[in-house]
Amino acid sequence: MDAQKVDMFIMTNGKFFESHQVAQIRDRLIALDDSKWGIIQTLQFKDPTTSLIISLLGGSLGIDRFMIGDTGLGVGKLLTCGGLGIWAIIDWFMIMDATREKNMIKLQQVLY
């Protein structure tokens, strides 16, 4: 694919991925066929900052986990008062990376 297009994609969507993955995503996108550009452009990613806000507000109810698609873990948090309050606090620090990981999985489904 065109390097200019790829750089544009990285610029707008770089914050949705972990920094060590961005270089790999760039290489992979450049090698990708042009026909996939339409799908990649329309992908919706979850903002890590939003999930952090939700985790701070509704973490004890597991809403953050529900939002990024970890329904099972969300139910676990909901039933145990946010894992006795400890898991909820741990997730304040984990949820941003978890969201970025989910975004990567979503992109990988198109890339590979």
Add this chain to the structure above:
Amino acid sequence: MPISRKKLYFILIIACLAGYVWLYFNLTENLTGNTNEIGVCLIKHVTNIPCPSCGSTRSVLSLFHGNFKQAIYWNPLGILLVLIMIIVPIWIIYDYFANKETLLKAYLKTETILKNKKIALPLIMMMMINWIWNIIKGL
């Protein structure tokens, strides 16, 4: 790529262990007659309103003493928690020795079922009703 077997089982084992330790502390506390309750619920500490799963410790303890009605009164979720805490360790041990991943498959299956709106909505409603009941009870 969904959650890996190793990660899921690790989380479940930690959660079950924490649950049993928590129960043990609460049990010994009750036996010594020390009723000074340690609350861990963030929501209750911050807003003074009980969360949907507040009271499940008391519910599990009542169940432990064979008081089924009391357990339902404190929180119906306690019964679900007891079932999970009994079944999950046995299931993990079975999976470990049989070298299978039946629990992981069951977990992923439940996840897809729960994502179905027709099933999720009634469950959310029930959770809300339970929450309202908790607030009325003033746990």
